[in-house]
Amino acid sequence: MRNSIAFPLLGLAVILQSAIVSQVKLISGYADLPLLMLAAWALQDRVKSAWHWAVLTCVMVGFVSSMPWLVVAAGYLGVIFMAQILQRRVWQAPLLAMFSVILMGTLFIHLLSFAVLRVLGTPFAFADVIGLITLPSLLLNMLFSIPVYALMRDLAHWVYPLEEYE
Amino acid sequence: MNSRSLQTTIIFLVVGGILALALGGFFGSASRQFGSVLIDTQTWFSSRFLGLQDFFTAPRDIVSLRTRNAELEAQVSQLQAQVIELQQTVNETEILAALVDFSRSNPESTYKAAAVIGFDPSPFLHYIIINRGSNDDIRRGMPVVTNQGLVGRVDAVIADAARVQLITDPASAVNVYLKNAETSAVTFGSVTGDISLDMISQNITVESGDLILTSGLGGGYPSDLPIGQVVTIRTLEFKLFQQATIQPAVDFSRLEIVLIITNFRPVDITPLEPLPSP
Numbered sequence: 001m002r003n004s005i006a007f008p009l010l011g012l013a014v015i016l017q018s019a020i021v022s023q024v025k026l027i028s029g030y031a032d033l034p035l036l037m038l039a040a041w042a043l044q045d046r047v048k049s050a051w052h053w054a055v056l057t058c059v060m061v062g063f064v065s066s067m068p069w070l071v072v073a074a075g076y077l078g079v080i081f082m083a084q085i086l087q088r089r090v091w092q093a094p095l096l097a098m099f100s101v102i103l104m105g106t107l108f109i110h111l112l113s114f115a116v117l118r119v120l121g122t123p124f125a126f127a128d129v130i131g132l133i134t135l136p137s138l139l140l141n142m143l144f145s146i147p148v149y150a151l152m153r154d155l156a157h158w159v160y161p162l163e164e165y166e
Numbered sequence: 167m168n169s170r171s172l173q174t175t176i177i178f179l180v181v182g183g184i185l186a187l188a189l190g191g192f193f194g195s196a197s198r199q200f201g202s203v204l205i206d207t208q209t210w211f212s213s214r215f216l217g218l219q220d221f222f223t224a225p226r227d228i229v230s231l232r233t234r235n236a237e238l239e240a241q242v243s244q245l246q247a248q249v250i251e252l253q254q255t256v257n258e259t260e261i262l263a264a265l266v267d268f269s270r271s272n273p274e275s276t277y278k279a280a281a282v283i284g285f286d287p288s289p290f291l292h293y294i295i296i297n298r299g300s301n302d303d304i305r306r307g308m309p310v311v312t313n314q315g316l317v318g319r320v321d322a323v324i325a326d327a328a329r330v331q332l333i334t335d336p337a338s339a340v341n342v343y344l345k346n347a348e349t350s351a352v353t354f355g356s357v358t359g360d361i362s363l364d365m366i367s368q369n370i371t372v373e374s375g376d377l378i379l380t381s382g383l384g385g386g387y388p389s390d391l392p393i394g395q396v397v398t399i400r401t402l403e404f405k406l407f408q409q410a411t412i413q414p415a416v417d418f419s420r421l422e423i424v425l426i427i428t429n430f431r432p433v434d435i436t437p438l439e440p441l442p443s444p
Contacts, residue, residue: 018284018295028358029289064295066321066329067288113290122337124290128357133289 002159003049006056009155013037014060029136031144034061035109038076039101040145040152042083043094046160054080071116075109082108098149102141110134261423268313269425275388277311277425278302283327292335292359294318294421299326307386307432310424315392315415316340316380317424319432328426333393334359334418341383342393346376350383351410353393359418361394363410372399372410385433 017033024030034057042050054076062072083101090097114129188197262279269277280302284295298304300323310317310330318332333340338355342363349372352365366372376396382389394412401408 014287015284017287022285022287022289025289032287034287061287064284065287066291066293066331067286110290113288117290117337120337123354124336124357129290132357137289 003052005155005159006049006053010034010037010053010057010060014057014064017061018064024140026136026140028132029134029138029140031137031140032106032109033144033148035076035079035105036102036141036144036148037152039079039083039105040098040149041156042080043087043097043101043149044153044156044160045087047156048160050080050084051077067113068116068120071109071113075105075112078108078112079105094153095146095149098145099142102145103138106138106141107134110137258423264313265423265425268311275427276429278304278428279423279425280304280328281423282421286329290336290357292332292338292355292418293321294330294332294424296328296330296424296426297326298426299324299328301325303428304328304426305431309387309391309427309430311391311427312416312421312424314417315394316387317416317418317421319387320426330424332418334361334414340387340393341381342378343381344370344372344376344378344396347372350381351378353378353412361412361414363396363412364407366408366410368401368403368406368408370408372396372408374398378412385435387432388427388430 013033021033022030038050038054038057041047041053058069058073058076061067061076062069065072079101082104083097086097086100090100110129110133114124114126118124184193187193265277265279269275278298280296280298282294283297286293286295294317296310304320304323306320306323308320310319316333318330318335318338320328321331322329331338332355333353334355336355336357338353340353341350342353343350344366347366347370349367349370350365351363353361353363355361363378374396378393378395380387380389380391380393392415394414394416397411397413399408399410
């Protein structure tokens with residue numbers, strides 16, 4: 001039941017992303033708050049609802065963004081997939097896992113966006129995308145990943161209390 | 167007269183004499199010293215009394231002062247919030263006044279004002295979200311402007327909101343003409359949000375500062391909406407067309423309120439476009 005916090009929380013994340021985070025630009029890139037929250041959530045060992053959260057995020061972001069649904073869905077679900085693989089392997093250093101997921105997730109989503117938009121006819125230059133969007137976005141994502149991870153860890157403790165988990 | 171009465175009389179006479187002499191100014195220096203001693207003594211007692219009075223009454227005053235201070239701080243916070251609200255209102259009023267001037271000077275179009283409430287979550291795309299939708303008769307393809315010039319066009323609509331593709335979006339292309347050079351061209355957006363001008367014929371002379379307006383070709387936008395001015399021209403002999411960079415008329419980083427031209431219906435020319443030969 002406590003998992004229903006996902007609806008207001010992810011809704012708020014998408015609103016914040018659209019209204020505020022997208023205004024905090026570094027060159028032409030900005031952080032991806034839903035991505036950060038999903039990655040941090042999927043890395044919590046107690047969490048069993050990461051895929052549900054990802055689907056919900058895909059619906060919300062796909063509704064707001066003009067990005068093709070394929071990119072949004074494949075991007076966020078791919079991040080959950082990466083997070084769950086890494087969580088099993090790098091479980092002793094959660095922040096390292098978080099950084100790794102953010103690095104791979106950002107690159108994956110941006111490359112996917114670039115490829116799909118190019119196929120659909122948008123004239124992008126690869127060097128521009130990497131230099132002006134991807135690397136600045138990556139830096140901002142890395143920067144925000146620490147507080148977001150702490151927040152989601154506390155939330156995971158609240159949603160999945162220890163006695164219930166055991 | 168007994169001896170007791172005589173003694174009292176003598177004392178009175180002596181004291182009266184001394185007083186008379188003192189009042190007569192015969193004891194000037196002595197009376198000044200005496201007076202100063204009296205004043206010093208009184209000052210000492212008075213200051214000690216006031217100190218004691220402060221000591222006993224001060225706690226009550228501090229409590230009342232603290233209460234008053236808290237009240238005043240709350241009032242200051244309230245007034246600061248009011249100032250911010252009023253500044254915001256003034257800013258909005260200034261923008262709206264400019265937009266009203268613009269709509270009055272262009273009476274051929276009908277406008278609907280909308281506030282910008284968000285941006286596309288993806289950094290690859292340059293879209294804004296406005297707070298007007300199909301409930302306000304907003305339709306897909308309607309042009310969006312400010313008093314400065316063209317902003318973009320409505321890309322998707324829901325009941326109470328719409329998504330607008332900016333002319334800075336990498337997928338955006340607008341048919342334009344250069345007013346001074348009297349030639350047609352096309353503007354393209356980019357990932358950085360800059361607008362470039364392309365498809366300018368090689369035998370046309372374009373100068374920095376030339377005004378760029380929508381041409382209306384293709385039916386996507388109404389004609390004569392300002393887009394910007396030419397900044398630099400790039401002419402390469404081996405290329406078919408000249409290119410130029412543009413200083414946009416609209417400040418896309420500070421979009422707050424926009425106008426939607428509601429009486430313009432874009433023309434879909436897709437059926438008229440030639441099919442690629444097999």
